[in-house]
Amino acid sequence: xxxxxxxxxxxxxxxxxxxxxxxxxxxxxxxxxxxxxxxxxxxxxxxxxxxxxxxxxxxxxxxxxxxxxxxxxxxxxxxxxxxxxxxxxxxxxxxxxxxxxxxxxxxxxxxxxxxxxxxxxxxxxxxxxxxxxxxxxxxxxxxxxxxxxxxxxxxxxxxxxxxxxxxxxxxxxxxxxxxxxxxxxxxxxxxxxxxxxxxxxxxxxxxxxxxxxxxxxxxxxxxxxxxxxxxxxxxxxxxxxxxxxxxxxxxxxxxxxxxxxxxxxxxxxxxxxxxxxxxxxxxxxxxxxxxxxxxxxxxxxxxxxxxxxxxxxxxxxxxxxxxxxxxxxxxxxxxxxxxxxxxxxxxxxxxxxxxxxxxxxxxxxxxxxxxxx
Amino acid sequence: xxxxxxxxxxxxxxxxxxxxxxxxxxxxxxxxxxxxxxxxxxxxxxxxxxxxxxxxxxxxxxxxxxxxxxxxxxxxxxxxxxxxxxxxxxxxxxxxxxxxxxxxxxxxxxxxxxxxxxxxxxxxxxxxxxxxxxxxxxxxxxxxxxxxxxxxxxxxxxxxxxxxxxxxxxxxxxxxxxxxxxxxxxxxxxxxxxxxxxxxxxxxxxxxxxxxxxxxxxxxxxxxxxxxxxxxxxxxxxxxxxxxxxxxxxxxxxxxxxxxxxxxxxxxxxxxxxxxxxxxxxxxxxxxxxxxxxxxxxxxxxxxxxxxxxxxxxxxxxxxxxxxxxxxxxxxxxxxxxxxxxxxxxxxxxxxxxxxxxxxxxxxxxxxxxxxxxxxxxxxxxxxxxxxxxxxx
Numbered sequence: 072x073x074x075x076x077x078x079x080x081x082x083x084x085x086x087x088x089x090x091x092x093x094x095x096x097x098x099x100x101x102x103x104x105x106x107x108x109x110x111x112x113x114x115x116x117x118x119x120x121x122x123x124x125x126x127x128x129x130x131x132x133x134x135x136x137x138x139x140x141x142x143x144x145x146x147x148x149x150x151x152x153x154x155x156x157x158x159x160x161x162x163x164x165x166x167x168x169x170x171x172x173x174x175x176x177x178x179x180x181x182x183x184x185x186x187x188x189x190x191x192x193x194x195x196x197x198x199x200x201x202x203x204x205x206x207x208x209x210x211x212x213x214x215x216x217x218x219x220x221x222x223x224x225x226x227x228x229x230x231x232x233x234x235x236x237x238x239x240x241x242x243x244x245x246x247x248x249x250x251x252x253x254x255x256x257x258x259x260x261x262x263x264x265x266x267x268x269x270x271x272x273x274x275x276x277x278x279x280x281x282x283x284x285x286x287x288x289x290x291x292x293x294x295x296x297x298x299x300x301x302x303x304x305x306x307x308x309x310x311x312x313x314x315x316x317x318x319x320x321x322x323x324x325x326x327x328x329x330x331x332x333x334x335x336x337x338x339x340x341x342x343x344x345x346x347x348x349x350x351x352x353x354x355x356x357x358x359x360x361x362x363x364x365x366x367x368x369x370x371x372x373x374x375x376x377x378x379x380x381x382x383x384x385x386x387x388x389x390x391x392x393x394x395x396x397x398x399x400x401x402x403x404x405x406x407x408x409x410x411x412x413x414x415x416x417x418x419x420x421x422x423x424x425x426x427x428x429x430x431x432x433x434x435x436x437x438x439x440x441x442x443x444x
Numbered sequence: 445x446x447x448x449x450x451x452x453x454x455x456x457x458x459x460x461x462x463x464x465x466x467x468x469x470x471x472x473x474x475x476x477x478x479x480x481x482x483x484x485x486x487x488x489x490x491x492x493x494x495x496x497x498x499x500x501x502x503x504x505x506x507x508x509x510x511x512x513x514x515x516x517x518x519x520x521x522x523x524x525x526x527x528x529x530x531x532x533x534x535x536x537x538x539x540x541x542x543x544x545x546x547x548x549x550x551x552x553x554x555x556x557x558x559x560x561x562x563x564x565x566x567x568x569x570x571x572x573x574x575x576x577x578x579x580x581x582x583x584x585x586x587x588x589x590x591x592x593x594x595x596x597x598x599x600x601x602x603x604x605x606x607x608x609x610x611x612x613x614x615x616x617x618x619x620x621x622x623x624x625x626x627x628x629x630x631x632x633x634x635x636x637x638x639x640x641x642x643x644x645x646x647x648x649x650x651x652x653x654x655x656x657x658x659x660x661x662x663x664x665x666x667x668x669x670x671x672x673x674x675x676x677x678x679x680x681x682x683x684x685x686x687x688x689x690x691x692x693x694x695x696x697x698x699x700x701x702x703x704x705x706x707x708x709x710x711x712x713x714x715x716x717x718x719x720x721x722x723x724x725x726x727x728x729x730x731x732x733x734x735x736x737x738x739x740x741x742x743x744x745x746x747x748x749x750x751x752x753x754x755x756x757x758x759x760x761x762x763x764x765x766x767x768x769x770x771x772x773x774x775x776x777x778x779x780x781x782x783x784x785x786x787x788x789x790x791x792x793x794x795x796x797x798x799x800x801x802x803x804x805x806x807x808x809x810x811x812x813x814x815x816x817x818x819x820x821x822x823x824x825x826x827x828x829x830x831x832x833x834x835x836x837x
Contacts, residue, residue: 074750075757326833341836346829353828354767358743361750383739432732439735444711444725 072368074361076146083143087125087150094119095156097413103157104270110234111272112157121190126164129172135185141165141305141370145312145363152316155420157271159193159231161313166306167194170239174250174290174298183237183252195235196306197226197253197276198299204429206241206299211278213242213251219284220244222251222259225277230427232274233264239289239302240278246293250302257281269420304381307428308366311381311388314424315363318356318392321399321417325349328403345402352398355391362387379441386434389425396421451521455528462497464490467535470707473803477539480569482616498537499568505543508551512563519756541610542566542573546619549636549689553677562617562638574615574641576606576663577686584823586621587630587683593622593637593670600624600637602645602668608817612648612661615641622670625680636682638674645669655809656794656802691761693818694769710734710779714786730785737778744771763831770824773814780811 076084095116103113120126128144130136144165151160164187171183171194186192198206211224222242229238238253238260255262259281264274290298326349329340339345366384369377396418400407407414425431467490471477476487478495486492498504501515506522508514517525547566550559565571582589591604602622609615618641625633639646645668650658677685708716711725711734718726725731748768755761783804784791791808793799815821829835 073753073756074746075753326835329835338836343826346833346835347822347825349833349835350767350770350825350828353833354771357764357767358740358747358771361746362743364750365746383742386735387739387743435732435735435739438739439711439725439731440723442711442735442738443723444715444720444731444734 072372074364074368076142076364080142080146084146084150087147088153090119090123091150091154091156095154097155097416100155100157100270100416101413108270109264109272111231111266111270112159112234116156117158117190120158120160125160126168126190127188129164129168130184130188131172131180134180135188141308142364142367145309145367148309148312149316149319149363152313152318152420152424153320155269155317155416157269159195159234161306161309162196162230162235163187163192163194165309166196166302167237167239169305170194170196170250170289170298170302173301176286179252179286179289192236193231193234194237194239195229195231196302197229197238198241198303199228200224200226202227204426204433206303207248207296209241209243209248211240211242213244213249213283215244216282219282219287220251222253222278222281222283225275227275228427229274229276230271232262232276233272235262235274238276240276241295241299244292244295247296248299249292249295250289250298251283251287252289253278253281253283253287257283267423269416269423271423300378301375303428304377305370307381307385307434308363308370308377310424310427311359311384312363312367314388314392314421315356315359317417317421317424318359318388318395321392321395321414321421322349322352322356324414325395325399325402339402348398349402352391352395356395359388359391379438382429382434382438382441385429386431386438389431389434392421393425393431448520448524452524452528455525458501459528459532459534463532463534464494466490467494467537468532469535470533471535473800478535478537478569479572479611479614480538480540481572481614482570483614484569484572494535495537495569502567504538504540504569505547505563505567508547508563508567512551512559513567514563519752523752538569540566540569540573541575542571545575545689545693546573546638548692549619549676549685552688553636553685557673558638558676571616572611572614574609574612574618574663576609576618576620578606578608580605580607580662584820586686587634589621589623589634591620591622591665592626593624593635595624599672600670602637602639602665602670604665606663606665607651607660609648609661609663610659612641612663613650617641618646618663619676621682621686624682628680631683633680634682634686635679636676636685637670638676639668639670643668643670653810654812655806657806657810659810690819691765694765694824709738710782710786711738713783717786717788730782733785734782737775737782740775741779744768744775747771763827766819766824766827767832769818770815770821770828774821776814777811780808784808 124137125147127136128139132138148161168187171180187194200210201208213220213222224242235255238255240251240253241248242251259279261277262274264272267273329345330338332339362384366380369380399414399417403414406412478491502510502513503515503525506515506517506525510516543566547563550562577586579589579591591606593600593602617638619638621634622637623633624635645666647664648661651660651662652658714725714734720726751761751764787804790799791804794802830837
């Protein structure tokens, strides 16, 4: 597959950009924050996003979706990164939907996916228990009870925690880890939401003797670790796409500033000290574009093992977007430190996505391991 | 033949029949590469045969038009040919500045006569070209060059000198930037000329590098006769040709930053030399550096692939060549630093069998020039800042 967008994909991206810059520019994020919103995003905007089919894009047609693929959804995430649009798109339309598509039985898919496509059900992956992302470190337990399972344990850093209708929870079954679909409203589930630094609302979730039917099990018993890895790799690629949007937008805003801000009687963009850093960052962002597109295309081509490319993308994008966001503040000078100015929001959202599903150190280590060193 | 897969099949079969077995392995050393030229001595009959057969099909210059001896392939076919060559680890049949640098400029700016005269011998590897660009006082500020061609009616007389002529002592012909109008502003009085280096008055002196090797010469011109019909493009408009050619040079240099098939990866070299515990390299800070390097290396490969696909889709590469040159050379320098770190004490041996006569340190030292030659990294960053990012000058 050529490493370029086709006509249809470019149109999708342009349409998404038009919508987001009109309906959900960075001022929308500020307004959500200042209004004390308890979900971390606007339901009205979410309804519009659903209306446009973004939640259906990955879901097969037989389950009420569009079956349009990962590259398309990746472009929407990239554009959402540019506008810092708060929404559960990454967590539910990509990560959650992918977990069902890869691991769900026909019955589970038929029940859950049409509701995800229609925006009636928000999914949230709950797999972290430790301060640093270590999905294989798991103390939650699902023991056989009657026809189903009894779940005990807890998860941290669950994205969209306050809004989620269904958690996808990793738990030990005695035969390794498995994934379970757990309704947020089930007896014994306690959700403790907290605001994250980008204004999104995450949650710590605890499970106390939660009774689950046998149909809550996602995928074959004992094969959950492999499924979780595959789902996480997709989520990592999605987060990388959003980071790409953040990096590009923060960088472009900074370039605009360098072209208009004067000091010492000249445009600061004429200073070689800044020009060279800008040019270096431009090169890194170009590298990022290639990696993200390649990773999305691999997913569309149905590659089963995307571990190496996912870690490569997440390590590279976490590093580069972080750099772009920090340089954005430095090159804006004092005004970049003020809350009144928007550029600081990019660093905050970037930090969340960098950390989510494993930061650059996690992925450097994983990449080396996958490559045999 | 319009189906890519048919073409691939045909290439595969032809290579099976025509690529000698001994040409299907990485070069044991750079010294054995085939450069062609009047005085080139082939290392083996297979090497000669491989060049002859590839040149016969025009595949030493795959995308050049067939009327000048080229392969006449489109970019997709070229990509397929490259992939098939890589698949059997075929050696490059010919390394040639004529193909990578002069040819594209001749095709774009040269007269029909000049194309007919020079392109076919380049494809066949009969003439080895040298580049005369930099001068002792014209490095990064290339346009301030002083080598001067005086008009003597039916010919020019050239005086002056060039530095950093790659393999200048082995060149048959030179393409050269000279001043033909000393009154004009510096960019306006330059012409792009070619001449036979066997012409009386041309001499070369080797420049010994910190690596102990002398891949470059200084080239001196003392009343050298240059024919008037050997000007590419318009007289005094040579700067346009020079810039175009530099773009090609940068693309070529950028590509060399990525490890080619057949060379051992940095991480494999490290695990072999340093060893692992439970599959993890014993030196963890070095391991992280290697991972960062290999990630960036893969990123560059993918970006070169993306740029090629974009060119195919009609997007011009333009100033992006500067970005590739910058990134590729910086990457190669990181690679050499890592190989030195992995090599430890062995990498300090200058002469002796243990270190293949200092191969690692010599390559490391040589790589320090990567961010200087073909326009320094700083010049490339200037170009990116001005021409891609639109920052004020």
